[in-house]
Amino acid sequence: FQVFKIEVLMSGRKHFVEKRYSEFHALHKKLKKFIRTPEIPSKHVRNWVPKVLEQRRQGLELYLQTVILENEELPKIFLDFLNVRHVPALPKAESCGSFDETESEESSKLSHQPVLLFLRDPYVLPKAN
DSSP states (O other), X not given: OOEEEEEEEETTEEEEEEEXXXXXXXXXXXXXXXXXXXXXXXXXXXXXXXXXXXXXXXXXXXXXXXXXXXXXXXXXXXXXXXXXXXXXOOOHHHHTTOOOSSOOHHHHHOOOOOOOOOSSOXXXXXXXX
16 A cells, blocks of 8 residues: 655644545545535556556645645644644735735734844954054
8 A cells, every 4th residue: 555645834843644545535525524625536546657656646735735725724634634733823814925904903012123233243342553
């Protein structure tokens, strides 16, 4: 049997999860009850040619990415599958690098400190002439 190694990157931390195709298929059957799921690669692979296996790997990768992109909240079974304990409460837009135009109460409480620029090192005494 073949095992797929999944790289999970979250909040700057990375971990790996190893899953068999049968585990993906079981996840898919459970997810279908809660969310609209993308297509999952075929259960039956006629031959174990590297090209066919690579297509299956790419298909499973796309499957996971599509579930993440198309759902505001990910079902617990999906997070458990990826061995993710908790998801930081970030709005989807912010996690993609853009910001909401309305300021939240949290951000309006932030105070901005000025950036000081020194033309020479302030901790080095000037040379005595």
